[in-house]
Amino acid sequence: MMNTQTPVRDVAGGHPRIWSVLERFGIDYCCSGGQSLQAACAQRGIPADEVLAEIAQVLQGPNSGPDLGRLSLSELADYVERIHHDYLKSELPSLRARLRKVIEAHAAEHPEVVELGQIFDDFADEMESHMMKEERMLFPAIRQMESGGGGMPLEGPVEVMLAEHRSADMALARMRELTQGFTPPEDACNTYRSLYQGLADLDRDMRRHVHTENDILFPAALRG
Ligand SMILES: [Fe+2]
Ligand SMILES: [Fe+2]
Missing domain, CATH: 1.20.120 (Four Helix Bundle (Hemerythrin (Met), subunit A))
Structure with a gap:
């Protein structure tokens, strides 16, 4: 399960819906994806919990989109x-x-x-x-x-x-x-x-x- 210490690239995983959330918050999950969600959020002055809550929301529901990792x-x-x-x-x-x-x-x-x-x-x-x-x-x-x-x-x-x-x-x-x-x-x-x-x-x-x-x-x- 992901938490605020998870590296951003793992938070992003294979879910385009999560990518959209990160993009909206301006969090780079690509070339700076090695840092933790906490660190990336601190840099941008965003509460990491808020990002995690939005991610949990987009993953709910029957239409949570593809998981490229599969x-x-x-x-x-x-x-x-x-x-x-x-x-x-x-x-x-x-x-x-x-x-x-x-x-x-x-x-x-x-x-x-x-x-x-x-x-x-x-x-x-x-x-x-x-x-x-x-x-x-x-x-x-x-x-x-x-x-x-x-x-x-x-x-x-x-x-x-x-x-x-x-x-x-x-x-x-x-x-x-x-x-x-x-x-x-x-x-x-x-x-x-x-x-x-x-x-x-x-x-x-x-x-x-x-x-x-x-x-x-x-x-x-x-x-x-
Ligand atoms: Fe390519
Ligand atoms: Fe390439």
Whole structure:
């Protein structure tokens, strides 16, 4: 049973409904997920009991949603590809295009969008190659291992993926910083607003994506 001393990533577990609660409170369950719920709440000035009470509430009722921790490894890999990789593949090019327009029109009065564009471009390029490695090498190896077919050792490739997740997390942190938490300026046009909304959605989706791989799929695959 979870309590205030449970690490945030274990509180989050495989329950998207719990993720939503943590997101609402602004608690990072992904790359800072190693700290206890108590510590994460103290940092944000939130009573940990309140968070636990909300979590208990969303888990009640017949419709408490999926528990990804119950999926097989192959099902989890399929889920990540269907939910997160497909999302990135459709969203990254459209965000790139919006960013370009915003830079062209607003770099003079809002120079921070230039650095935002550079960080985003590097992030998008890295994520595209990262997903390709997962889809072509790591996930097939995980599926093969689960079906009893042996296959390549997973430790090395998983280490590389973890390092790339950390680098993506740093890029997102810099994007949050440059945009005051994705808050558009008062005078922002529609494209500008839709760009920042899109980046905020990307940030949330990446936490869910990386948490699912780092804390559910990869540890289970390494346990074999
Ligand atoms: Fe992925
Ligand atoms: Fe990944």
